[in-house]
Amino acid sequence: EAQVTxxxxxxxxxxxKKLTVTCSQNMNHEYMSWYRQDPGLGxxxxxxxxxVEVTDKGDVPEGYKVSRKEKRNFPLILESPSPNQTxxxxxxxxxxxxxxxxxYFGPGTRLLVL
Amino acid sequence: QKEVEQDPGPxxxxxxxxxxxxxxxxxxxxxxxxxxxxxxxKGPELLMYTYSSGNKEDGRxxxxxxxxxxxxxxxxxxxxxxxxxxxxxAIYTGGFKTIFGAGTRLFVKA
Numbered sequence: 224e225a226q227v228t229x230x231x232x233x234x235x236x237x238x239x240k241k242l243t244v245t246c247s248q249n250m251n252h253e254y255m256s257w258y259r260q261d262p263g264l265g266x267x268x269x270x271x272x273x274x275v276e277v278t279d280k281g282d283v284p285e286g287y288k289v290s291r292k293e294k295r296n297f298p299l300i301l302e303s304p305s306p307n308q309t310x311x312x313x314x315x316x317x318x319x320x321x322x323x324x325x326x327y328f329g330p331g332t333r334l335l336v337l
Numbered sequence: 338q339k340e341v342e343q344d345p346g347p348x349x350x351x352x353x354x355x356x357x358x359x360x361x362x363x364x365x366x367x368x369x370x371x372x373x374x375x376x377x378x379k380g381p382e383l384l385m386y387t388y389s390s391g392n393k394e395d396g397r398x399x400x401x402x403x404x405x406x407x408x409x410x411x412x413x414x415x416x417x418x419x420x421x422x423x424x425x426x427a428i429y430t431g432g433f434k435t436i437f438g439a440g441t442r443l444f445v446k447a
Contacts, residue, residue, distance in 0.1 A: 264439060268434060328382065
């Protein structure tokens with residue numbers, strides 16, 4: 224089954240404790256992206272990757288890091304989480320990332336930073 | 338001004354009603370418009386995709402783009418309780434970037 228998986232689905236942590244949210248896709252897609260979803264603000268892009276070792280900032284990259292060492296995986300790293308990073312996070316992938324490609328979203332990771 | 342604006346609702350309608358969901362956008366250069374549906378505790382999934390102006394129909398769903406007004410709409414005919422979800426408009430802005438509206442929560446009552 225074609226899918227995007229994220230782990231963990233739910234996470235409670237404390238300010239400053241480094242964490243990683245994993246994302247994996249089994250569709251051999253080149254393009255992957257991370258979004259955060261907040262009430263009233265919709266989905267906002269954090270980082271995206273056009274292929275292995277190629278990443279770029281989205282609209283809200285501050286406080287986040289990403290890496291793309293393998294095509295299927297695109298982890299999101301919060302080196303020193305803060306309460307304003309409490310949010311619902313989605314990973315997405317598409318074949319090429321251009322305008323005609325559907326983005327497939329993972330199930331989401333709900334993060335609470337105390 | 339936000340690049341795309343969408344009323345968050347919620348919008349509550351009886352089963353069988355025609356639903357109209359709308360977004361406005363600011364940049365007249367945008368060409369690729371999408372509607373995503375998001376069920377509770379799930380990721381968004383693509384519903385409809387439209388290029389430039391005009392209508393596109395898929396079953397009970399119709400997407401409409403009015404570039405002169407910078408207005409995009411999604412119509413749902415004969416709405417069903419299973420249509421209850423959050424609907425997000427989205428616009429491909431180029432450079433591998435898509436911007437999303439805030440989403441409108443829709444409730445269809447049986």
